Amino acid sequence: MKFAIACGGTGGHLFPGLAVAEVLRAKGHEVLLFVSEKEIDNRALHNAPDIARETLPSIGLPPLFSPAVFSFAGRLRASYAKCLDVYRKFAPDAVLGMGGFTSIAPLAAAWRRKIPAFLHDSNAIPGKANRLGARFCRNVLLGFEECARHFAGRHVMVTGTPIRSELTAPALSKSESRSRLGLDPGRTTLLVMGGSQGAAGINSLMAQAAVHLSSGSCQIVHLAGPRDEQRVRGAYEAAGITNLVMPFCDRMGEVYAAADAVVSRSGAASLGEISWFGLPSVLVPYPHAAEDHQRLNAEIFVRAGAAKILAENGATGDSLGALLASLIGSAVALESMAAAAKALAPRDAAGRVAAVLMDVKK
Numbered sequence: 323m324k325f326a327i328a329c330g331g332t333g334g335h336l337f338p339g340l341a342v343a344e345v346l347r348a349k350g351h352e353v354l355l356f357v358s359e360k361e362i363d364n365r366a367l368h369n370a371p372d373i374a375r376e377t378l379p380s381i382g383l384p385p386l387f388s389p390a391v392f393s394f395a396g397r398l399r400a401s402y403a404k405c406l407d408v409y410r411k412f413a414p415d416a417v418l419g420m421g422g423f424t425s426i427a428p429l430a431a432a433w434r435r436k437i438p439a440f441l442h443d444s445n446a447i448p449g450k451a452n453r454l455g456a457r458f459c460r461n462v463l464l465g466f467e468e469c470a471r472h473f474a475g476r477h478v479m480v481t482g483t484p485i486r487s488e489l490t491a492p493a494l495s496k497s498e499s500r501s502r503l504g505l506d507p508g509r510t511t512l513l514v515m516g517g518s519q520g521a522a523g524i525n526s527l528m529a530q531a532a533v534h535l536s537s538g539s540c541q542i543v544h545l546a547g548p549r550d551e552q553r554v555r556g557a558y559e560a561a562g563i564t565n566l567v568m569p570f571c572d573r574m575g576e577v578y579a580a581a582d583a584v585v586s587r588s589g590a591a592s593l594g595e596i597s598w599f600g601l602p603s604v605l606v607p608y609p610h611a612a613e614d615h616q617r618l619n620a621e622i623f624v625r626a627g628a629a630k631i632l633a634e635n636g637a638t639g640d641s642l643g644a645l646l647a648s649l650i651g652s653a654v655a656l657e658s659m660a661a662a663a664k665a666l667a668p669r670d671a672a673g674r675v676a677a678v679l680m681d682v683k684k
Contacts, residue, residue: 323351324352325351325416326408327354327419328425329419330424331422333366333591334421334444338420342672342675344672353373354374357378357424378404379400380427405428405431416439417429417438417440418439421444422452433459439458442462442481443463443473444594445465446619447468449612463480466480481675488575489574490598490672495579499580503566503580505580511541511581512583513542513543513585522549524587526639528639529553532639540582540650543568585605586605588606588631589611597663600660602628603659604632604649605630606631626663628663630645630649
């Protein structure tokens with residue numbers, strides 16, 4: 323069979339889409355990816371050169387009365403026309419949109435060509451693009467049960483958020499992962515990340531919180547993004563903290579396996595991975611996320627006892643530092659939160675999504 327997956331624009335859309343593509347290809351099917359023109363897409367696909375892809379010029383929806391609306395409309399029309407042309411040549415049996423505005427044109431074109439289309443929404447609440455995209459779809463697949471009420475009248479199925487195979491492969495031990503990363507194999511390790519581009523707010527808070535973590539009780543792996551890498555590393559070194567600060571990481575399996583706890587944004591893809599590895603977390607939702615979906619995502623983990631939440635607005639280095647010192651210092655809390663986190667992740671989300679696509683001819 324042949325499948326098209328629209329998954330570009332952010333790591334949160336791209337990596338789950340790649341995970342589904344891996345499952346389909348492993349079963350002998352042909353997959354074509356629709357991605358965006360962003361650098362994150364090129365970088366993330368560097369390790370998957372054999373997967374066919376088409377680049378679409380779609381961009382996110384600007385404010386309604388912004389002059390950028392005209393550029394958005396033009397790019398959307400161009401993307402739609404390109405998808406129709408691709409479908410005439412590739413003839414997919416089904417189309418999957420992983421969310422965001424890169425999915426709109428592929429889903430609308432599939433509807434026009436009478437190709438079965440499916441949407442996956444990983445968040446606790448859908449954004450504008452997914453509310454629109456669902457109109458063109460046979461089924462809506464969900465990362466969280468809490469999202470189902472926003473798709474009233476649609477056929478929904480909770481699959482979880484797909485996780486790429488490089489992460490779901492049997493993990494290394496903590497000590498071996500730390501050794502490979504050049505860290506102390508026996509020391510408690512904190513992972514700090516902010517999504518595929520880093521998070522300036524988390525970077526600043528962690529730089530200020532460093533003095534609270536300078537007792538030598540932990541070491542830190544921090545994915546800071548390219549702009550803050552040197553500033554964050556300097557703050558840790560000034561505090562005497564063993565650290566590994568990187569702008570971007572393509573060894574996430576080792577990084578997750580090395581960690582005892584994580585500080586993170588609460589995008590759905592990151593939460594899926596945090597849950598898979600059973601990591602206690604301090605979640606700092608991105609305050610400007612559409613529909614405030616990162617806060618709603620984080621609250622699911624908090625209610626389950628898997629995470630603590632810290633609002634970026636009003637947070638200080640002191641408040642984050644005190645929270646982390648308390649968490650890292652309690653083996654009982656870490657163990658309880660780890661078990662709760664692991665229980666939140668369906669074990670085969672990518673396989674579940676792939677199975678829905680493969681069933682279209684039945």
